[in-house]
Amino acid sequence: MRLERARVIVLGAGLAGAATAYHLANRGVGPVVVFDPGTPGAGATGRAAGIVSEQLWDRWDVDVVRESKEEYARLAGAADPSVYRTVGFARWTTDPVVAAALRESSDRLRAWGVPVRSLSPDELRFRVPIARCDDVREAVWHDADGVVTPSALADLYVLGARRAGVEFLLGAPLDSFRSEEGAWNLATGGRTVRAPAAVVAAGAWSKRLLASVGRPVPLAPYRTQAALVRPPSPAPVALPSVHDLDLDVYARPEDGGRILAGDGTERVECDPETFRASGDEAFVAHLAESFARRFPGWKDAELVRAWAGVCTATPDRRPLIGALRGGDGLYCITGFNGFGVMRAGGSARRLAELIASGGGAREAARLAGVEPTRFAAEPRPFDPKPGFTLDGGADPRF
Numbered sequence: 600m601r602l603e604r605a606r607v608i609v610l611g612a613g614l615a616g617a618a619t620a621y622h623l624a625n626r627g628v629g630p631v632v633v634f635d636p637g638t639p640g641a642g643a644t645g646r647a648a649g650i651v652s653e654q655l656w657d658r659w660d661v662d663v664v665r666e667s668k669e670e671y672a673r674l675a676g677a678a679d680p681s682v683y684r685t686v687g688f689a690r691w692t693t694d695p696v697v698a699a700a701l702r703e704s705s706d707r708l709r710a711w712g713v714p715v716r717s718l719s720p721d722e723l724r725f726r727v728p729i730a731r732c733d734d735v736r737e738a739v740w741h742d743a744d745g746v747v748t749p750s751a752l753a754d755l756y757v758l759g760a761r762r763a764g765v766e767f768l769l770g771a772p773l774d775s776f777r778s779e780e781g782a783w784n785l786a787t788g789g790r791t792v793r794a795p796a797a798v799v800a801a802g803a804w805s806k807r808l809l810a811s812v813g814r815p816v817p818l819a820p821y822r823t824q825a826a827l828v829r830p831p832s833p834a835p836v837a838l839p840s841v842h843d844l845d846l847d848v849y850a851r852p853e854d855g856g857r858i859l860a861g862d863g864t865e866r867v868e869c870d871p872e873t874f875r876a877s878g879d880e881a882f883v884a885h886l887a888e889s890f891a892r893r894f895p896g897w898k899d900a901e902l903v904r905a906w907a908g909v910c911t912a913t914p915d916r917r918p919l920i921g922a923l924r925g926g927d928g929l930y931c932i933t934g935f936n937g938f939g940v941m942r943a944g945g946s947a948r949r950l951a952e953l954i955a956s957g958g959g960a961r962e963a964a965r966l967a968g969v970e971p972t973r974f975a976a977e978p979r980p981f982d983p984k985p986g987f988t989l990d991g992g993a994d995p996r997f
């Protein structure tokens with residue numbers, strides 16, 4: 600068994616792990632090794648819709664998504680501009696109670712510097728001409744929201760990390776991961792890597808991994824779905840992303856005139872090893888009904904494929920990013936509640952800054968509110984409540 604030394608081991612090569620490795624290496628922390636039993640982006644990242652939106656629920660989120668967007672635009676601009684595109688995002692409701700909540704959430708967003716605005720019926724028709732929205736009571740628009748191709752973005756981070764010297768150990772099972780004599784030891788495929796710091800970025804698998812080293816955190820993996828459809832005729836204009844709050848359906852433009860639509864989120868815990876990876880009939884039927892009602896032109900859209908992926912919920916819907924209890928160099932970056940594509944770049948940068956600074960107070964402050972230690976050492980089970988909520992801003996720290 601070969602023993603190698605590194606400065607940081609990253610467990611997981613989804614968007615969060617790949618971006619963390621990229622940022623660590625670019626801060627010159629020393630050798631970084633990434634381990635994933637699969638391939639980069641094979642978890643939730645490769646199954647995500649890729650909507651990137653500033654219409655979130657606290658100031659931290661908005662700042663982090665802005666940092667992500669800048670980085671995604673830069674990485675994509677240098678390699679393949681189609682990976683990140685600004686398309687705008689419209690969200691609407693017909694329900695008067697939800698309309699009031701949507702207006703309140705817009706007020707909060709504007710107070711955080713996100714220039715969302717209400718759309719008049721004419722503007723909504725202009726922005727989303729394929730939608731039948733006569734009954735809409737409130738529609739909100741943000742110009743600067745975008746879409747990414749998540750797996751391609753993860754590849755760009757992997758490429759950038761490799762160029763900066765990161766080594767990836769992929770495609771072999773984890774033989775062991777434990778703390779021994781003051782360092783983290785990871786064994787896989789006949790090799791053992793030893794490092795003073797380790798970052799768990801294993802998405803839905805993080806719950807089990809962290810529990811196995813005696814650092815349980817309150818995470819609930821849950822299943823969510825998406826589908827790719829091909830409308831009978833391509834839209835006459837460039838489409839934005841859209842979200843119908845009443846039907847609980849979102850859609851974003853894909854290449855070739857296709858549409859990627861979701862939500863189909865299940866609010867019960869599931870096992871990332873045994874979840875059903877194909878889309879349910881009920882989810883596809885709900886999409887078809889929603890299209891017939893709201894997007895008549897997509898009524899006869901051809902289903903290209905439907906699938907599911909596993910995301911990770913936390914009790915307060917905020918992610919878990921930072922040092923774990925124990926003070927022995929174990930960190931995590933997970934618990935994105937279905938919004939990890941848009942948060943990964945900015946979050947990973949902040950985590951890498953914290954690790955590179957050796958736990959600096961200023962760097963820790965940039966993760967205030969998402970630190971894993973905000974929860975009790977012995978987490979209790981909870982029901983996942985993910986999704987595009989309109990709540991927000993309740994935490995006095997933001």
Ligand SMILES: Cc1cc2nc3c(=O)[nH]c(=O)nc-3n(C[C@H](O)[C@H](O)[C@H](O)COP(=O)(O)OP(=O)(O)OC[C@H]3O[C@@H](n4cnc5c(N)ncnc54)[C@H](O)[C@@H]3O)c2cc1C
Pocket residue numbers: 610611612613614615616634635636637638639640641642643644645646647648649650651773800801802803804808823824825861906907908909910932933935936937938939940941942
């Ligand atoms: C259908 C769907 C639609 C979505 N749409 C959006 C969206 O529009 N916008 C958005 O922001 N987010 C969206 N998400 C959420 C987003 O996909 C996730 O939040 C994000 O990809 C999480 O990235 P990650 O790197 O944390 O996890 P993952 O991508 O799941 O990566 C975890 C990695 O850990 C690896 N792993 C497993 N076991 C181990 C182990 N023992 N050791 C080391 N590694 C291990 C896995 O192989 C995997 O590669 C969507 C998700 C789904 C499923």
